[in-house]
Amino acid sequence: MELYKKLGNKVEFIGINVGINERLEGVRQYVMSSSMNFPNIFDKEGKIIRAFGVMGTPTHIVISRKGVIRYRDATMPEDLERHLRELYD
Numbered sequence: 012m013e014l015y016k017k018l019g020n021k022v023e024f025i026g027i028n029v030g031i032n033e034r035l036e037g038v039r040q041y042v043m044s045s046s047m048n049f050p051n052i053f054d055k056e057g058k059i060i061r062a063f064g065v066m067g068t069p070t071h072i073v074i075s076r077k078g079v080i081r082y083r084d085a086t087m088p089e090d091l092e093r094h095l096r097e098l099y100d
Contacts, residue, residue, distance in 0.1 A: 014092060015049055022095050026051035029060050029068060 015024050026047055028038045035053050040053045054060060063072060063080075073082040073094050083095045 014095070015047075018092070018095055019049065024049040027059050028053050029057060029065070030055040031057075031068075 026049060028051065029092075030053055033053075034067075035055070038051070038053050039082070052059065060070075061072075063083075065086060070083065070085055071087055071091070072080060073091075073100075074080055081097065082088070082091070086096065
């Protein structure tokens with residue numbers, strides 16, 4: 012959330028819930044209770060995770076405006092802000 016507060020006006024953030032063992036209402040409640048102010052998608056059918064080859068959760072993906080994946084991993088790197096800055100610098 013801190014990163015979104017710092018960079019949300021420069022970088023688009025989208026949360027995607029893969030819907031495994033989840034219900035839409037539970038996801039909505041989690042998003043609201045976590046104060047996520049960026050779009051969140053409920054990927055009930057797994058189309059998004061298949062499109063991006065996600066093998067487990069969480070997976071963090073940074074994609075450039077041209078659709079190039081700049082970062083993909085299960086953990087947030089300590090220098091994620093640098094990866095994001097590269098997208099708009």
